[in-house]
Amino acid sequence: MTKERMTQVKMGDPLSRVESLLKVTGGAKYAAEYNLPNEAIGVLATSTIARGRIKNIDTREAERAPGVVAVVTHENAPEIPGYSASVDNEGSRVYGQEFRLFFDGTIYHNYQPIALVIADTFARADQAATLLKVTYEEESHDTDVRNSLDKAFKPERHDDYSRGEAGAYKSAPVKIEQEYQTPIQVHNPMEPHVTTAVWEGDNKVTVYNKTQATKISQKEIAKSFELDEENVRAYSPFVGGAFGSSSRVWPQEMAAIMGAKVTGRPVQVVLKRNQVFNMVGYRPRSVQKFSIGATTDGTLTGITHDAYGSTSQYEQFTERLLDPTKTMYSCPNLDSRYKLVRLDMSTPCWTRGPGETSGSFALESAMDELAYALNMDPLALRLKNYAEKDPENDKPWSSNYLMECYEQGAERFGWSKRNPEPRSMREGDWLIGMGMASGIYKAARDRAVVRAKLSPDGSLLVQSAVADTGPGSATIFTQIAADVMGTAIENTRFEWGDSTLPYAPGQFGSHTTASVGSAVYEVCTALKQRLQQLATGTASAAMQQAGPDELVFENGTMGLKDRSASLSYGEILKQQNLPQLEVIKESEGGPLLDEYSSKSFCANFVEVRVHAATGEVRINKVVSAVDAGKIMNYKTAESQVYGSVVWGIGIALMEEGKIDHRFGRHVNNDLEKYHVPISADVPEVDVILINKPDPVVDPMGAKGIGEIPLIGFTAAVANAVYHATGKRIRELPITPAKLV
Amino acid sequence: MADDNTIDKTSQESDIPNNHSDARRTFIKQSSLLTALALAPASVVKAAEGKIDEKVADKFENVPVTLEINGVRKKLSIDPRTTTLDLLREQLGLTGTKKGCDYGQCGACTVLMDGERINSCLTFAVMLNGKKITTIEGLATGGELHPMQAAFVKHDGFQCGYCTPGQIMSAVACIREGHANTDDEIREYMSGNICRCGAYPNIVNAIKDVKNSGQKI
Numbered sequence: 001m002t003k004e005r006m007t008q009v010k011m012g013d014p015l016s017r018v019e020s021l022l023k024v025t026g027g028a029k030y031a032a033e034y035n036l037p038n039e040a041i042g043v044l045a046t047s048t049i050a051r052g053r054i055k056n057i058d059t060r061e062a063e064r065a066p067g068v069v070a071v072v073t074h075e076n077a078p079e080i081p082g083y084s085a086s087v088d089n090e091g092s093r094v095y096g097q098e099f100r101l102f103f104d105g106t107i108y109h110n111y112q113p114i115a116l117v118i119a120d121t122f123a124r125a126d127q128a129a130t131l132l133k134v135t136y137e138e139e140s141h142d143t144d145v146r147n148s149l150d151k152a153f154k155p156e157r158h159d160d161y162s163r164g165e166a167g168a169y170k171s172a173p174v175k176i177e178q179e180y181q182t183p184i185q186v187h188n189p190m191e192p193h194v195t196t197a198v199w200e201g202d203n204k205v206t207v208y209n210k211t212q213a214t215k216i217s218q219k220e221i222a223k224s225f226e227l228d229e230e231n232v233r234a235y236s237p238f239v240g241g242a243f244g245s246s247s248r249v250w251p252q253e254m255a256a257i258m259g260a261k262v263t264g265r266p267v268q269v270v271l272k273r274n275q276v277f278n279m280v281g282y283r284p285r286s287v288q289k290f291s292i293g294a295t296t297d298g299t300l301t302g303i304t305h306d307a308y309g310s311t312s313q314y315e316q317f318t319e320r321l322l323d324p325t326k327t328m329y330s331c332p333n334l335d336s337r338y339k340l341v342r343l344d345m346s347t348p349c350w351t352r353g354p355g356e357t358s359g360s361f362a363l364e365s366a367m368d369e370l371a372y373a374l375n376m377d378p379l380a381l382r383l384k385n386y387a388e389k390d391p392e393n394d395k396p397w398s399s400n401y402l403m404e405c406y407e408q409g410a411e412r413f414g415w416s417k418r419n420p421e422p423r424s425m426r427e428g429d430w431l432i433g434m435g436m437a438s439g440i441y442k443a444a445r446d447r448a449v450v451r452a453k454l455s456p457d458g459s460l461l462v463q464s465a466v467a468d469t470g471p472g473s474a475t476i477f478t479q480i481a482a483d484v485m486g487t488a489i490e491n492t493r494f495e496w497g498d499s500t501l502p503y504a505p506g507q508f509g510s511h512t513t514a515s516v517g518s519a520v521y522e523v524c525t526a527l528k529q530r531l532q533q534l535a536t537g538t539a540s541a542a543m544q545q546a547g548p549d550e551l552v553f554e555n556g557t558m559g560l561k562d563r564s565a566s567l568s569y570g571e572i573l574k575q576q577n578l579p580q581l582e583v584i585k586e587s588e589g590g591p592l593l594d595e596y597s598s599k600s601f602c603a604n605f606v607e608v609r610v611h612a613a614t615g616e617v618r619i620n621k622v623v624s625a626v627d628a629g630k631i632m633n634y635k636t637a638e639s640q641v642y643g644s645v646v647w648g649i650g651i652a653l654m655e656e657g658k659i660d661h662r663f664g665r666h667v668n669n670d671l672e673k674y675h676v677p678i679s680a681d682v683p684e685v686d687v688i689l690i691n692k693p694d695p696v697v698d699p700m701g702a703k704g705i706g707e708i709p710l711i712g713f714t715a716a717v718a719n720a721v722y723h724a725t726g727k728r729i730r731e732l733p734i735t736p737a738k739l740v
Numbered sequence: 741m742a743d744d745n746t747i748d749k750t751s752q753e754s755d756i757p758n759n760h761s762d763a764r765r766t767f768i769k770q771s772s773l774l775t776a777l778a779l780a781p782a783s784v785v786k787a788a789e790g791k792i793d794e795k796v797a798d799k800f801e802n803v804p805v806t807l808e809i810n811g812v813r814k815k816l817s818i819d820p821r822t823t824t825l826d827l828l829r830e831q832l833g834l835t836g837t838k839k840g841c842d843y844g845q846c847g848a849c850t851v852l853m854d855g856e857r858i859n860s861c862l863t864f865a866v867m868l869n870g871k872k873i874t875t876i877e878g879l880a881t882g883g884e885l886h887p888m889q890a891a892f893v894k895h896d897g898f899q900c901g902y903c904t905p906g907q908i909m910s911a912v913a914c915i916r917e918g919h920a921n922t923d924d925e926i927r928e929y930m931s932g933n934i935c936r937c938g939a940y941p942n943i944v945n946a947i948k949d950v951k952n953s954g955q956k957i
Contacts, residue, residue, distance in 0.1 A: 021893070029835065123826065189936055190902040240838070638896075639937075671840075
């Protein structure tokens with residue numbers, strides 16, 4: 001144990017990320033970067049039709065091309081036992097038949113993988129993939145939600161929700177009835193989807209994988225290949241962003257594993273940028289009919305929300321479009337329905353704020369429209385309808401500091417300086433607009449298991465299978481462990497991203513800190529109790545008798561508060577001749593969680609400048625005030641808010657997956673034409689973190705922060721654009737063409 | 741080319757090119773093979789007949805390139821289709837430089853060529869003869885982080901870390917070019933590097949910090 005730098009940290013401290021050095025030096029290895037001995041590269045060839053069958057696929061030339069090791073298609077693919085099993089709608093995360101790679105010649109969507117060309121280098125595999133000759137029996141397809149709203153159906157895993165009287169808004173003195181639309185948006189993490197697979201013998205496989213959930217990878221792959229779970233290792237310490245898009249097993253994983261099986265070599269499969277748009281999930285387009293009514297003083301009397309999403313021909317993907325509507329405001333009457341349209345597209349996938357992001361665009365835009373109809377300040381309307389308890393189930397909030405978000409956000413933003421009149425504020429050619437919106441997002445907690453190992457040198461190792469795709473979970477868990485155990489940060493190490501480590505849920509749904517963090521907290525608490533039990537010798541008698549409040553654990557030492565006795569952790573282990581002290585703890589929260597409704601909250605305030613002649617919209621200023629419970633690390637927490645704000649700017653102003661419906665094919669599937677925000681699109685962002693602990697969700701007091709600031713954000717932009725221009729845009733993104 | 745081991749058959753194949761690049765490649769292979777066979781010792785000719793003509797073809801179609809990477813001079817034999825990005829990642833094991841799009845649209849692959857930032861995915865490796873390349877692995881000196889690397893850590897200029905090497909290389913060049921005088925200028929001149937996690941405000945702060953510190957970069 002070195003005595004050089006011993007830093008004590010607390011939860012909340014703005015600690016730099018524990019993996020920082022690897023990330024800034026190029027030392028962090030992502031799934032394509034292991035350069036395994038004899039590794040071959042696989043390139044996926046994809047369909048050029050949206051629906052039909054492969055008539056013939058001629059692979060001869062590709063097989064003969066230089067460096068080619070194998071070409072795998074549905075005609076020669078190894079049998080995947082799980083593909084022939086009956087559909088498991090009890091155990092599956094998405095209802096329906098999962099996509100089966102190279103299973104038969106059926107084409108369900110454009111860009112569907114139809115062959116894997118494996119060669120010794122990428123250039124050769126890529127070249128050979130162009131030599132495949134494919135003919136199809138094409139069938140007519142439908143990729144446009146709007147064509148088929150009349151054929152929409154209620155998904156199996158969705159219950160329509162209502163309270164009070166249906167259609168109550170109709171009799172309100174002031175009402176808004178509108179339709180809002182959001183387009184396809186694509187996660188587009190900077191690292192394209194990638195897997196490198198290696199078999200050891202016939203029944204053991206390792207995948208270096210881009211995944212948010214090593215345990216889901218492990219389980220699903222084991223299921224498909226009928227392997228024992230312990231014989232599947234998903235190794236994913238570094239993941240180049242995911243945002244929901246790596247929360248299930250995708251074709252590149254199956255392809256790499258099949259390719260490695262066929263060739264007997266490690267095989268790496270990386271998707272090309274144009275392949276990530278319609279193969280590995282996307283946020284589906286939404287069409288939402290939204291109506292809201294209020295009395296003349298602004299009291300909400302009724303909401304009717306009919307939402308349409310889309311899914312593939314083989315699965316039913318559902319998202320939480322209606323959730324904000326159900327819970328955001330106090331409103332006695334609400335009826336809502338959610339339906340899906342089947343399209344000849346790949347199955348959509350959870351995308352940052354999945355459902356809430358699109359749903360809140362309708363809700364928070366309509367609230368703004370209602371405020372204008374009432375001649376009322378949009379913030380005042382929200383304050384008026386603040387929900388004292390969760391209107392969906394009448395449960396008390398476990399914590400709710402939305403009022404603080406409103407107050408502090410408005411103050412920092414200067415909301416009071418806003419002239420409510422649309423098109424009233426101008427600087428030269430630029431129209432200025434100010435808008436705001438509220439957000440609500442579930443603060444969930446799931447089961448997790450964590451192992452802690454204390455060594456005689458006083459160092460602590462904490463382990464979990466959890467992934468860290470960028471939010472900073474690994475840093476926070478190191479911090480929780482060091483804080484609870486009183487070990488210096490230099491003596492505290494967290495290991496993650498490996499399915500051989502104890503169970504963790506996927507890093508999604510803003511529940512990672514609450515789930516895995518609680519298990520870290522509890523395993524360290526249990527470890528301290530073990531230390532107390534184990535301590536012997538004259539110094540320890542008093543400590544063994546001591547109650548929890550009389551003991552302090554700090555600087556790697558257990559001692560009495562009055563400092564009359566103390567023992568270092570290392571000494572306790574040495575007394576017992578223990579080479580290591582190990583504790584494993586499973587954690588999932590108690591029954592109290594069910595008695596409360598737990599949510600994170602936010603209020604976003606946005607100032608835009610709209611060029612009067614060209615309709616160009618620039619985001620000028622953002623204040624994002626967030627109640628995410630106790631802040632675990634000020635630095636990474638602010639970064640999470642920045643992330644949501646940048647996503648919100650993209651979704652509000654530019655992101656749109658465009659399909660040429662004649663061909664059922666994306667036309668802007670690259671990063672030049674599918675616009676995502678760049679540095680010049682993002683102004684200074686003012687983040688307000690309320691930082692008050694939630695007493696229910698977890699022992700740290702934390703609630704999720706990764707998604708909440710995005711909820712409602714796009715409406716705040718649209719509301720600001722309305723304020724600037726007098727023009728209400730109800731279909732995202734707000735492009736100049738819609739404003740001029 | 742398992743069933744295709746004679747020069748005659750190769751030449752027949754070249755009559756039915758599949759596309760431009762393939763035809764060109766076949767031509768290169770053919771011509772280099774012919775040259776090779778004219779000059780080659782008997783063992784090589786025998787090897788070509790023994791169904792390993794492919795390896796011989798590889799040998800002769802590759803292009804010799806001499807360059808300096810992170811201060812180390814290297815003599816390489818390069819498949820002319822290989823991008824600098826793939827050369828770094830596949831052949832040289834320098835995986836710090838990232839592939840985000842392969843079309844010069846995201847900036848994740850940014851490296852310095854003779855001190856200027858380039859998209860390594862848009863630069864064929866055969867164009868590097870005599871050039872000096874600096875990648876993220878070559879930025880720190882003597883075990884000390886480069887000031888820009890340290891500033892990215894301090895300001896949390898990344899989340900997932902995938903665009904980070906490209907951002908850092910670009911940030912170094914941005915200051916050297918004299919394009920880091922105001923926040924807006926930094927934003928404009930860093931806009932070739934996409935960060936999907938949205939670390940832009942922190943990246944701007946990191947660059948500003950390095951610029952204002954007056955450190956030599």
